[in-house]
Amino acid sequence: MYVECPHCQALYRVSQAELTAAGGWVRCGECNRVFDTGLVQNTSTTRTSRPHDDASPDDDRPDDPIDGHPTETGQGDIDEFEDPLAHSAFEAAPSLPPPRRRWALTLTLSALSVLLVGVLGVVYVYLQRDQLAKYDSLRPALTQLCNLTGCRLPPQVDLAAIALTSRNIFAHPNVPHALMVTATLVNQAPFPQPYPVLQISFSNLEGKTVALGRFKPSQYLPQGANPHALMPVGKPIDLSFTINDPGQQALAYQFSFHSNP
Template sequence: MHVRCPSCQTVFRLPPRALETARGLVRCGCCDALFDGRLELVPAYTSEPEPGLHDDPTRATVHEQPDRAPELADTGTGAAMDVDPDAILDHDEPIRRASHPAPEEVLGLEQQLAREPRRPAHPGRTLLLAFANVLLLGLLGVQLVLGLREPLLAAPDLRPWLERGCAFAGCRLPALRDPERVEILARDIRAHPRFGNGLLVDVTIVNRAPYTQPFPVMQLTFTSLDEQWFAQRRFKPAEYLGPNRGTAERLPPDIPVQVVLELLDPGPEAVSYNFDFL
């Protein structure tokens, strides 16, 4: 049988028994490459050898690669050479490796890397990163609460939870206030019964908010006939609440409350008045 060296394309004539004894391993006598001869078998030659072969009886190298393998005559002395399997196996020169690893080697390396345990992170660094993350989340939460303070405090569903949190932390939530939701149900202005230059104003207000809130500051504005601002005064809760009510009392929702205001008469130029809650 004939085998071809995959490295230098030299064709050898090799007895089948020698190939079987060497388990298919063949070392090229020209380039010293080691290969599996069972994978490089060449069909037997039937015609005369072409002149491109060496006359050296020890080796034969094909210098050009035609479309088909050159045919060698099966003569006793020609272009083919006999290979000693013992010489192949006893050769001490190391085998040259391919430039690219075989797929089996790559797969074995990946499996070995997957089995190797990863180096654990340093405990101190892990704790430091965890502390930094918690600190950043805390700062983000504080900014969110400060930015949405009024809506959060006014939310009736969140109010009980916020109060519990403040009770645990030892803080105090500010009272809910929405003066714009305080309405006037009735009002009456008349001369003061005891002071000749005074006025007495009776006002009935109601809190339309769904929660109790502090009494608002009441602003009374007088305007002239041409609707120009003429006189104005603000009344704090301590000024218009009766003696039986303290300033700490709150305005409950949807319950009318009557208050009385006392003030000096601004004069005949004041023909109308208006209330605002601050």
């Protein structure tokens, strides 16, 4: 059977076994293009010999002898005629997967892509969990993530939910040039949170700040209290500590809370 390339019209001899093994697809050895032999009309080629010219009556010379010895003008041993179509000049094209297999491959690649995006998202959330934990709407999901991975979220902080139910500043009865500070803190948030940094500012009659001090939990909590523990919910915490007297210009004071780094 002969097959003609539809692209460059090169002609090749192929066998049915070769076509079956390649699924009917072949690659042209001339133009290197792949085509389906089922769409190309097979060509049966019959070799015909070119008729000899009529011999002249007086031309009765015998043909050149072929005796294996060199002649004066040509090759002694005449090579056996080789059919140029005897060797196929095509390569079997890789068989294409059936449509169902291609569909399954596409589905698998899509699923792997979605899985990869999901994994990258989880890694990002894991690395940024401290910042994302500040958003109340994300904290439940982050808590579940840490339950699975063993990570820890920073404690929730709501300074506005810390109430100062009582406060007082007066001259220390035993220490000269010192003031005694007493106060009561209550965590009104629905969750425990770290103790804040307590700031006390003093101002004069014009409202200008003349003195300011910031005190860490270890400085204002009662002796024996753990400054690294969390404030319990709804439980009053009594404070009592000493500060330096800012002077007679300090006529008013104000308490404020700041995040504890």
